[in-house]
Amino acid sequence: MVRVLNAQLLMAVDRVRQRPFPQWSVGALGAMILSSGLLATSGCKDLIPPRPPIGQPAAETEQIERGETAESETVAETDPSPQESFEGDWGAWYVHRFGSQVVGVTEIKADAVIDGIDFAAATEARYSRRERMIFRTGNASFVRRITLTSVESVDGALRSFSSDVHAGPISSSARGTRNQQKLTVTTTGEGGQKSNQLDWPAKTRGLFALEQTLRRRGIETGQTRRLSVLMPSLQSIGVIELRCTGAASVPMLSGSYRTLREVDVATFQDGQQVDSLVVWIDDQGVIEKSLHLGLRLESFRTDRVTAGDLFDQPDDGKVAFSVAGSLRRDADPTEVAYVVVDASRSQDRPESEAGSKADPAAAEFIPAVAGQSVRERGDGVHVLVSTQRKAPAGFQQDRSVVLPIDTAATEIIDTGHASVIRMAGAIGELPVGDLAQELARLVQNDLALIPQGDLRPASAIVRSGQGGAIDHAILITALLRARQIPARVVFGLSRSRTDGTSAGGPSAGDRLRMNLDAWVVASIDGEWISIDPISSRINRADQIGLSRPAGDADLSRELAKVFRRLAEIEIEIRGASYGAD
Structure with a gap:
């Protein structure tokens, strides 16, 4: 039987009670839930085993992408953002593991949107994520399902998004549309429908910013990069900071080891760090593994068949x-x-x-x-x-x-x-x-x-x-x-x-x-x-x-x-x- 995540760690009850939709991490994987109370990294060293250094460390440099927001000013200096072009169509499956037990699965896709009438070059890209994750609250357990879609320009500017969340019998949704320097977010849940407008500074990125920047530009050893992003709560703008620490020999789902680049990812809200994540990428910037330090939750890239075999939940509405x-x-x-x-x-x-x-x-x-x-x-x-x-x-x-x-x-x-x-x-x-x-x-x-x-x-x-x-x-x-x-x-x-x-x-x-x-x-x-x-x-x-x-x-x-x-x-x-x- 699949073991479930402890609700005291995930705070699922609070999210179901207090929010019209749960939170999920910026870009990386829906399993990575943000919480300022889950930043402790003690006890995670066994998940990042000691390993010899590979190659010589490079001098640290900074690449900064920011909008004119108070959050970004607390961690970044003003610097123009380099242009990033669409990374091309891609798809990836991830399984999420807590200890030795697989507790969830996520599919992420990116597709260029082609004009079906004029067959012109793509000016938009559509990103989507479908996630299923087992939660436990008290003696009850259920599968939380998230479907997220984001439409963006080919250079990464958010145009609209939609989110649908199902947690047991509770459903909620969020819709966002950007118009110039404003983002209008409409949420629908048990409390009815609510709308909110956010200031949207130039260069602010959407919910897939982490995957986008790594696949489009990669990151070299010693580099630090900061991105102004929409926070997972969909109610504010924050900053994620990427710092590449170099090559590492990383244990994978199969038990074998791979040499990958290690990137520390920190999320900041109002100048305070609220989340901590480690990702390991290949030479093309593809995330092959990630570790949420507070939750001790590992995520491994795999294929669709393996994901289905490892996470078999035919009736995830129960x-x-x-x-x-x-x-x-x-x-x-x-x-x-x-x-x-x-x-x-x-x-x-x-x-x-x-x-x-x-x-x-x-x-x-x-x-x-x-x-x-x-x-x-x-x-x-x-x-x-x-x-x-x-x-x-x-x-x-x-x-x-x-x-x-x-x-x-x-x-x-x-x-x-x-x-x-x-x-x-x-x-x-x-x-x-x-x-x-x-x-x-x-x-x-x-x-x-x-x-x-x-x-x-x-x-x-x-x-x-x-x-x-x-x-x-x-x-x-x-x-x-x-x-x-x-x-x-x-x-x-x-x-x-x-x-x-x-x-x-x-x-x-x-x-x-x-x-x-x-x-x-x-x-x-x-x-x-x-x-x-x-x-x-x-x-x-x-x-x-x-x-x-x-x-x-x-x-x-x-x-x-x-x-x-x-x-x-x-x-x-x-x-x-x-x-x-």
């Missing part, structure tokens, strides 16, 4: 969660007892408040929904999920009442759309319980299962004929409402069939993999039942609901809230019963 304990893989449980702990919540709640009676506060933290009942205890919230909807004394059951919105249309659950009504009418009149299950089977049979993307209206899911697990839940909910069966979407964790536990029973120290998921709850003859959107099973016990949004809630926003909560909670399986027990 969010996985590690649970203490395990379940049998050869049988479906009829009851599972969980304990859920939120450290921040426990600190705020006195021990005396955790009594033996059913506690409404427990249901506010973990909902009592369908076959799931809850109670508060000193060691956390006890959750019992039963296929038979059993609730022992002291547990709070699902007592929620049906509301008019539970059969009404919303923006996502557009139950009144003609395509949804038509699909719902494909099943004839049946007892309400049988009808609910047949509608779920209809979706299961008619909808191809694909990796989950951004949430879409039910009608769009019908038209596409395919969708992720959450799409299945949305469509089933819409069909049920179209037949006047009250229904809602629930978000929580479901057991993954690739959880890695042993068949036949748990073993000491096992952990269970669960996935962030969604399913449907429907009111049948006055009682709420849960319906699994993929298997159509009723009242699964190997899942735990974390949120039951209101019938008219913004589902994308509610899903993002659940995703963030995963960083704060721990879940343990205390026991399970099976049909033959």
Whole structure:
């Protein structure tokens, strides 16, 4: 199993919470995340092993490229920038390694843009980067995906860029357009759309500045070069400083050594160094390896096939969660007892408040929904999920009442759309319980299962004929409402069939993999039942609901809230019963 990056190092939670898009390093590789708190280089000497000098060191010289910015004045003298011409079409694949484990992959491309009408010489170049990187936050792990495109003049002047970031179920984008001496940046995320204008001094470079300058001009031993660049936050201008220290014998991904030129790269913001990177280049200025000192993250140039073999994540839209304990893989449980702990919540709640009676506060933290009942205890919230909807004394059951919105249309659950009504009418009149299950089977049979993307209206899911697990839940909910069966979407964790536990029973120290998921709850003859959107099973016990949004809630926003909560909670399986027990 691929090991994931520690979120305390990467600070993924802060980025997801505080920014509409994560940061990435200037030009080099998306894996290199900027943080002023990650500059310590102690402990990295094992990644840059001692090696004999190769050749004689040259006298240090400076080459300075700058705009009229306060940042560049703190580290560079005024000096005109030499002209750089487009380096030609190229492409490169990189794998990112943390310790001995590959945790990500990046593809970078550069192409000349040819006028398709006049077939004139290229005046623009298009750069693109696609990155996938595994992040871990608490017991949750997910693949962050970045797609970045930059259109520039052939001499390196930024004209426009676009950035799309997906971190679990959270998506954001940024668009930038330069007009003379101004750069307008528009970001779109959970907080809506925002625009900002930056002063854009002459000679300022874009997000691929490092690759460009090394491939176009190279750098010789002893040289220092400074570039005024757009910072990865897309909100300010900074400076990167390149200093070539000479030839070095460098360990590569295959275990062999190559003689490459070593270049130290420092990034400055407001006169303060905020990032540190080492890159090793060949004679053509191609980056063959890089090392982010603060993160201890190595990146190696490779080919597409090797990158795909080393980083195999077929469904990178999933969010996985590690649970203490395990379940049998050869049988479906009829009851599972969980304990859920939120450290921040426990600190705020006195021990005396955790009594033996059913506690409404427990249901506010973990909902009592369908076959799931809850109670508060000193060691956390006890959750019992039963296929038979059993609730022992002291547990709070699902007592929620049906509301008019539970059969009404919303923006996502557009139950009144003609395509949804038509699909719902494909099943004839049946007892309400049988009808609910047949509608779920209809979706299961008619909808191809694909990796989950951004949430879409039910009608769009019908038209596409395919969708992720959450799409299945949305469509089933819409069909049920179209037949006047009250229904809602629930978000929580479901057991993954690739959880890695042993068949036949748990073993000491096992952990269970669960996935962030969604399913449907429907009111049948006055009682709420849960319906699994993929298997159509009723009242699964190997899942735990974390949120039951209101019938008219913004589902994308509610899903993002659940995703963030995963960083704060721990879940343990205390026991399970099976049909033959």
